Amino acid sequence: MNAVLDWLAALGRAGLGALERLGRGHLLLLGILAGLGPLARRPGLLLQQMNSVGVRSVLIIAVSGIFVGMVLGLQGHYILSRFGAEATLGVMVAASLVRELGPVVTALLFAGRAGSALTAEIGLMKATEQLSGLEMMAVNPVYRVLTPRFLAGFLSMPLLAAMFSALGVWGGWFVGVGLLGVDDGTYWSQMQAKIDLHEDIQNGVVKSLVFGFVCSWIAIFQGYDCVPTSEGVSRATTKTVVHSALAVLGLDFVLTALMFGK
């Protein structure tokens, strides 16, 4: 009986703890959003973070995009050629990338590269008292440190996803047209005819904006809320990657259902 009560008590404590963290996360988000006004007066801070969060993620996104596109080209050709439908390879590659793989894989890579770096940086700033130091210098660390990083992540994600998709389409073309003999004109013209600006591209951009918002929020909250020790920063970094990946995959299903589930 006691074991059951202990288990229930532990469950209750865990639930309360999770709710408390959720509340802290939302309060932090409000603080971050309140910092957008002051940030508008100092665009240099945003550009600096766009470089750190966005530009430095370009290599991994570009290489991944090319390889994913090449694999899509191979797999697509293998399946489509069974039905004599190789001509639609361009559409298949582009639709897969723009609707799903571009936003989702970019978000997963972003969480692993930029999200973990954001968490570690903010966590170490907390552990080395830099955030406290800013507070004591009468500088709001949320406005000065967190808001530029959050906005940079939010804005970088759709740009990186667009780059991923574009390079993926090129990778698919390289394999399909360059190596497997699909007609060049057919590859592009089918894509041009079938890919819809609203249905495909715009929905993909919306997805990547949502993922950018969520991944940046998770990364910044985990860093700001971490236990300021080496172990605490390490755990926070792991949580960022795990929580971001789960959030992206879960949200992708919800968004896909809302956008295409007619």
Next chain:
Amino acid sequence: MAPKRPPKRPAARAAAPAAAPAPARPTARPAPPDVLVRVRGLSFHRGRRAIFDRIDLDIPRGMVTAIMGPSGTGKTTLLKLIGGQLRPSAGTVAVDGKDIHALRTGELYALRKRMGMLFQTGALLTDLDVFENVAYPLREHTKLSESMIRKLVLLKLEAVGLRGARDLMPSELSGGMARRVALARAIALDPMMIMYDEPFTGQDPISMGVLVQLIRRLNDAAHLTSVVVSHDVAETAAIADYVYVIADGRVIDRGPPAKVQASGSAWTRQFMQGLPDGPVPFHYPAPSLATDLLPAWGAAAA
């Protein structure tokens, strides 16, 4: 519905006169002008543990006040309470006559511009070099021209002997140098007071000597008020005008360094002389060694 009781006011305790003669003791009258920080009835808890239990203390203006005590007694917490980074469970902290926990954010930040703090780690911004670290508060809070900022930064760095290190990054500095840069940054806005959090920890004798002299010299030259939190007895007592000894959430001794060092309190004597055993026991609470090593014997004895 029961009528609401008026909230308990820690100030009621603060109004009671305290025993020590100096600095000014709690009274119902307005704070005397020579007290910069007035702490009254301050309580602070972490979970169920009381870090401070209704403590009173005064930081006199223009002096070096040391707050001493063993590790884990909440000395750094006290500085964070004075700086308004933490909120007390009860009691008040008045800095320059203003209850710091009753201030709005804008007022709090305005007051913090007049307070410097030297953190244990230095807390330098690691992506900025030494010059930019010291210039940081000037750039954030003033509209001085670039040439004026340059002059001020070089003067502040000269004061701590690191003008030549202006181009180094924080990762290239030794621990002592990092703290001196942090000190230059703390005095960049010419504050009225500086709080030092364990400034001597982990320093070699030369760095320690430099820091000891700097704290005293800056305090006198710039007419600052200094609060030094430390457990380095000799160094701190050498430069302090007034000492508080804190333990178990209370102020257990206070007075000029010579008086505290000659204190009859067993606790103060153990701390000041670094005795291994005394009121603070050598052993962490545990069952007897025999019980641990020979459980059967322990059970039989019981």
